[in-house]
Amino acid sequence: MRFPTRNDAISETSLHQISPVMMRFKGAFLLLAGMGLAILVSFLVHRFHVPGALDFPVDIGNPLTDSIDGAVEWLVINLAWFFDAISDNLKIALGKLRDFLVWVPWPVMVATVLMVGWKVATFKIGLASAVALALIGAVDLWEAAMVTVAIMLVSVAISVIIGLSIGVLASKSDWVDAGIRPILDGMQTMPAFVYLVPGIMFFGLGNVPAVIATVLYSIPPCIRLTNLGIRQVDPSVVEAGRAFGSSRIQLLTKVQIPLAVPTIMAGINQTVMLALAMATIAAMVGAGGLGLEVLRAMGQLEQGDAFVAGVAIVILAIIVDRISQGYITSRRRSTE
Amino acid sequence: MTHMNGARGNGASTPAITVNGLWKVFGKRGEKALAPEYQGIPRAEIQDALDCVVALRDVSFQVAEGETFVVMGLSGSGKSTLVRCIIRLIEPTAGEILIDGQDVLQFDDKTVNEFRRNQVAMVFQHYGLLPHRSVIENAAYGLEVRGVEQSERLDRAAAMLEKVGLSGREYAAPRELSGGMQQRVGLARALTVDPAILLMDEPFSGLDPLIRAQMREELAELQSEMKKTIVFITHDLDEAITVGGRIAIMRDGEIIQLGTPEEIVDSPTDEFVQEFTRGISKTRVLPISRIMEPPCCVASQDDSPKSVMQTMSMSNHSYVFITDENQECVGIATKEQIASCGADQQDSLENIDAHQPQAIPADTSIEKALPLIIGHDFPIPVTNDQGELLGMASQSAILEVIAQSAKDNAQPVEPAPASA
Ligand SMILES: Nc1ncnc2c1ncn2[C@@H]1O[C@H](COP(=O)(O)OP(=O)(O)O)[C@@H](O)[C@H]1O
Ligand SMILES: [Mg+2]
Numbered sequence: 001m002r003f004p005t006r007n008d009a010i011s012e013t014s015l016h017q018i019s020p021v022m023m024r025f026k027g028a029f030l031l032l033a034g035m036g037l038a039i040l041v042s043f044l045v046h047r048f049h050v051p052g053a054l055d056f057p058v059d060i061g062n063p064l065t066d067s068i069d070g071a072v073e074w075l076v077i078n079l080a081w082f083f084d085a086i087s088d089n090l091k092i093a094l095g096k097l098r099d100f101l102v103w104v105p106w107p108v109m110v111a112t113v114l115m116v117g118w119k120v121a122t123f124k125i126g127l128a129s130a131v132a133l134a135l136i137g138a139v140d141l142w143e144a145a146m147v148t149v150a151i152m153l154v155s156v157a158i159s160v161i162i163g164l165s166i167g168v169l170a171s172k173s174d175w176v177d178a179g180i181r182p183i184l185d186g187m188q189t190m191p192a193f194v195y196l197v198p199g200i201m202f203f204g205l206g207n208v209p210a211v212i213a214t215v216l217y218s219i220p221p222c223i224r225l226t227n228l229g230i231r232q233v234d235p236s237v238v239e240a241g242r243a244f245g246s247s248r249i250q251l252l253t254k255v256q257i258p259l260a261v262p263t264i265m266a267g268i269n270q271t272v273m274l275a276l277a278m279a280t281i282a283a284m285v286g287a288g289g290l291g292l293e294v295l296r297a298m299g300q301l302e303q304g305d306a307f308v309a310g311v312a313i314v315i316l317a318i319i320v321d322r323i324s325q326g327y328i329t330s331r332r333r334s335t336e
Numbered sequence: 337m338t339h340m341n342g343a344r345g346n347g348a349s350t351p352a353i354t355v356n357g358l359w360k361v362f363g364k365r366g367e368k369a370l371a372p373e374y375q376g377i378p379r380a381e382i383q384d385a386l387d388c389v390v391a392l393r394d395v396s397f398q399v400a401e402g403e404t405f406v407v408m409g410l411s412g413s414g415k416s417t418l419v420r421c422i423i424r425l426i427e428p429t430a431g432e433i434l435i436d437g438q439d440v441l442q443f444d445d446k447t448v449n450e451f452r453r454n455q456v457a458m459v460f461q462h463y464g465l466l467p468h469r470s471v472i473e474n475a476a477y478g479l480e481v482r483g484v485e486q487s488e489r490l491d492r493a494a495a496m497l498e499k500v501g502l503s504g505r506e507y508a509a510p511r512e513l514s515g516g517m518q519q520r521v522g523l524a525r526a527l528t529v530d531p532a533i534l535l536m537d538e539p540f541s542g543l544d545p546l547i548r549a550q551m552r553e554e555l556a557e558l559q560s561e562m563k564k565t566i567v568f569i570t571h572d573l574d575e576a577i578t579v580g581g582r583i584a585i586m587r588d589g590e591i592i593q594l595g596t597p598e599e600i601v602d603s604p605t606d607e608f609v610q611e612f613t614r615g616i617s618k619t620r621v622l623p624i625s626r627i628m629e630p631p632c633c634v635a636s637q638d639d640s641p642k643s644v645m646q647t648m649s650m651s652n653h654s655y656v657f658i659t660d661e662n663q664e665c666v667g668i669a670t671k672e673q674i675a676s677c678g679a680d681q682q683d684s685l686e687n688i689d690a691h692q693p694q695a696i697p698a699d700t701s702i703e704k705a706l707p708l709i710i711g712h713d714f715p716i717p718v719t720n721d722q723g724e725l726l727g728m729a730s731q732s733a734i735l736e737v738i739a740q741s742a743k744d745n746a747q748p749v750e751p752a753p754a755s756a
Contacts, residue, residue, distance in 0.1 A: 240464030243423055244478045245453030258468045
């Protein structure tokens with residue numbers, strides 16, 4: 001079979017001798033040839049010690065890091081009041097929440113999870129969640145788990161408040177939507193570690209940078225799905241809302257947001273899961289909790305401890321996911 | 337209503353809705369389609385040339401207060417665009433829409449909302465109910481948006497739900513109701529705000545034929561009580577005739593005929609309209625006055641039986657219509673009845689024992705008049721609004737017209753116009 005292409009004219013003349021099979025796999029041949037050439041050149045460079053081919057002739061690394069250091073230092077000094085305010089308030093909120101969670105006796109906590117799981121999802125999910133939570137207590141990771149939960153809850157609260165607001169704005173304005181889309185894309189392709197950087201820069205080590213990183217890491221799905229959910233509301237219902245003279249706010253609060261709730265909840269579910277993941281990783285910047293247990297155990301080569309703490313994290317994630325998924329499902333059933 | 341304006345002299349003469357030269361062109365370079373050089377060019381060609389859709393093309397009409405105005409046309413003819421322009425859900429490209437003497441198109445956003453809250457309400461083909469709210473909360477939505485206090489708006493919504501036959505279902509969710517029921521909620525939601533104007537965009541098109549007929553009847557009943565100004569959209573001429581007063585027929589964004597059902601069935605402007613009217617039996621729309629004959633023989637109540645007898649014999653008529661001093665028909669008598677009256681030595685027809693059939697108003701459709709005529713072996717009087725005798729309708733005349741209409745319908749009829 002012959003493909004008429006714009007190369008026809010050429011093949012008539014210079015490429016006349018090349019067999020049709022080779023024409024078909026031209027791309028693959030070129031790639032192989034390129035790789036062969038690259039290896040050959042590398043080999044020759046090492047064989048003949050070509051100067052400058054292995055070391056970069058310039059190094060702008062130092063000036064760059066220096067200037068960033070300077071900028072951050074300047075910000076930290078001049079906006080100290082701002083960072084201090086965030087840091088202080090977060091510390092207070094985290095501390096209070098952790099103290100509270102630890103203060104609640106474990107049977108009460110387990111019973112609460114049972115009830116919530118049952119009411120919000122199903123009895124089975126409630127029961128399984130309660131048993132799983134009790135297991136965490138049984139392996140003496142209760143306090144660590146509560147610290148992780150505290151970091152997660154505070155971060156999720158912040159993410160949801162900010163995420164919902166930005167999501168609503170984006171759904172109302174195509175400009176905002178177009179503006180945040182590449183930012184969100186970028187955020188979601190960045191590796192989790194990168195999120196630890198800004199926290200350390202401005203807040204040093206501890207639970208506060210952990211919360212900052214967790215918020216940054218977990219906010220995109222909340223924004224995206226709020227935006228999507230509102231935009232996806234059945235246009236005929238929105239039209240009816242407008243026809244009866246709803247103001248923009250009334251349309252939003254009485255029609256669009258209530259109908260977008262299942263989608264928004266799916267976003268919040270993802271936010272919660274991401275927050276849990278980041279609250280664990282954030283042990284690397286000094287956050288306490290289950291992540292820290294894993295890190296410590298691995299550092300001391302206590303595989304058993306590391307494994308148990310790891311499983312505790314998984315259990316926590318499953319409990320949170322099951323309950324919130326169950327809620328979304330029941331809610332979706334009631335609005336459709 | 338907040339926008340009442342004192343300028344209107346007498347309610348009957350000011351139309352409730354006036355639409356003048358309304359255009360809507362969808363597309364970036366929409367205004368270009370208004371240029372004179374595109375006048376008379378078919379819509380499809382404009383679409384090819386300018387890459388825009390002419391949905392409304394110089395549409396003008398007036399709707400009187402309390403009138404049910406029907407807009408009919410195939411899918412894509414611009415009906416929905418037209419009603420949505422009236423309520424400003426779509427911004428027209430050009431033209432004027434006067435409601436209560438004010439140009440709706442000049443309203444700013446806030447006034448538009450006030451206008452929607454207080455003067456118009458709309459019923460949608462796909463109901464447009466809020467799925468997360470109960471039936472009663474849906475019905476109360478218009479009042480809620482207006483800021484009416486909860487207990488009052490629920491009371492009013494409940495009253496309206498009862499009117500549309502939904503009492504007992506107030507706290508059901510819309511999705512638990514059948515289509516017909518959901519549309520009743522849609523209707524109740526519109527009527528709860530007590531609008532002067534009701535816009536209905538194919539409200540019954542999604543329903544089963546039986547439910548549909550029932551809903552039409554109920555709407556007619558409600559309307560006879562409430563006297564709203566209604567703009568009713570349909571793609572079905574049969575429905576248009578049942579529901580409406582005047583009908584505007586649209587094609588490709590233009591009104592190609594506007595008139596009463598009688599005018600449309602009787603004298604369609606072109607083949608397109610004629611095609612629509614094919615399936616419609618003439619007896620449904622033509623009034624009885626079209627087939628009535630002049631009364632064969634009329635006598636006053638005061639006439640003497642003898643003279644009446646004489647006239648009848650001379651003109652060779654077997655029936656006489658007896659009228660009183662107001663020209664109202666009081667009965668129909670046969671020769672024998674006149675004779676027996678004369679035999680009783682009476683000098684007038686006042687006490688005659690004559691047939692007293694129910695008179696038929698002249699604007700009654702032939703179809704409706706049918707049961708009143710068939711089965712009597714004497715002609716039935718046809719009267720005007722004042723009850724004065726205008727003519728008579730006989731069984732033979734009506735059979736003739738039915739036979740004719742059956743013959744028309746027996747011709748191969750093309751499939752009914754596709755539904756929207
Ligand atoms: N938002 C829109 N953008 C572009 N074209 C539209 C839009 N809405 C309607 N139209 C077009 O306008 C024409 C009239 O539509 P519509 O008023 O919905 O017709 P109908 O209600 O009679 O079926 C159709 O050809 C339709 O495709
Ligand atoms: Mg339509």
